Amino acid sequence: MFPEAERQARQEAEAAESADSAEARRRAAEADRIAAEEALRAAQLHDEAARTAAEAEHLAQQTHRAEADRIVQTQRLAHAEQTAAETALRTAQLREEAARIEAAAEAAEDYARLTQRQRSARRVARMLLAEHPAGTPAAQINPETVPLSAIQERLGVGRTTASEMRAEAVTLIAEGYQSQAAADASHEPQH
CATH class of the missing domain: 1.20.5 (Single alpha-helices involved in coiled-coils or other helix-helix interfaces)
Known part of the structure; x- marks a missing residue:
C-alpha cells in the first residue's frame, strides 16, 4: 500500500x-x-x-x-x-x-506798366507754359491743358472772360512769349 x-x-x-x-x-x-x-x-x-x-x-x-x-x-x-x-x-x-x-513776373509787369487784362493774359500764358515741358514749340501748346474752371478760379472771372484770357494767352505764346518765370515754373502757387 x-x-x-x-x-x-x-x-x-x-x-x-x-x-x-x-x-x-x-x-x-x-x-x-x-x-x-x-x-x-x-x-x-x-x-x-x-x-x-x-x-x-x-x-x-x-x-x-x-x-x-x-x-x-x-x-x-x-x-x-x-x-x-x-x-x-x-x-x-x-x-x-x-x-x-x-x-518776379508781376514785378516785370509792373515795370512794363501793363493793364490788368494784359497781366491776366500773361498769367494764363504762364499757366499754359507750366503745363508743357520747357521748350515746347508754341504750335504744340494745347490750351485745353488748363481748364477754363482753373482760369476762372485763379483770376476770379466768369467763363466767357476765362475763355478770352486763354485765347489771348495762346496768341501771346504764338508771338513768342516765353518768360523766365514760365520756363522755370512747374506750377502756379495756389492762393
Missing part, C-alpha cells in the same frame, strides 16, 4: 505543483498584461507629448512669421512716411519757387 500512497502523494504533489505553476503563470500573465497596458499608456503619453511639442513649434513659427511680417510692414510704413515727407518738402520748395517766379 505504500506504493499506492506514494503514488497518490506524488499525484497530490504534482497537482499542488501544477496549481502553483498555474497560479504563477496567471500572475506572470497578469504582470505582462499590466506591463503592456503601462507601455501602451507610456506610448500614448509620448505621442501626445510629441503632438503638443509639434503644435507648440508650429505656433512658435507662426508667431515668428507674424512678427517678421509686422517688422516688414513697419519698415514699409516708415519708408512710405519718409517718401511722403520728402514729397511734401519738394512740393513746398516748388511752391516757394513758383511764388518767387510769379512775384
